[in-house]
Amino acid sequence: MKDKIILDNAKFFVHLGVSEKELKKKQPIFVTIELLCDIRSAAKEDDIEKTFNWEQIHERMFELISSQQWRLVETLAEKLASCLLKNFSPQAVRVRVEKPSSLKGKKVHFCAVDIERKP
Numbered sequence: 001m002k003d004k005i006i007l008d009n010a011k012f013f014v015h016l017g018v019s020e021k022e023l024k025k026k027q028p029i030f031v032t033i034e035l036l037c038d039i040r041s042a043a044k045e046d047d048i049e050k051t052f053n054w055e056q057i058h059e060r061m062f063e064l065i066s067s068q069q070w071r072l073v074e075t076l077a078e079k080l081a082s083c084l085l086k087n088f089s090p091q092a093v094r095v096r097v098e099k100p101s102s103l104k105g106k107k108v109h110f111c112a113v114d115i116e117r118k119p
Helices: 020-024 040-045 054-065 073-088
Strands: 003-014 027-037 092-099 111-117
Touching: 003 054, 027 054, 027 073, 054 073, 073 092, 073 111
Parallel strands: none
Antiparallel strands: 003 027, 027 092, 092 111
């Protein structure tokens, strides 16, 4: 059985893009993360210290995302995965970053990068 802690479609505003025009104004992105872990002990003891604190995860994501300008969604996804693995030590992490404004006018809802990483 695989247990997961999931934060779904967290919205952030970030300077992200290849062109100078894209980088000038913050754009919305949506981030979904899944941390693979064993939650049985936390559930059995009803103890937040034995699981991942959602608030802390979100704060760490916000700190990283807002720390700089990003050219590629791929880079941001990789950095988020590395940060989550380092700071929370899950068995594995999945990160999905969606950028809705990538192909404006092309009838594409969003473009995304979806990665899975292990320590």
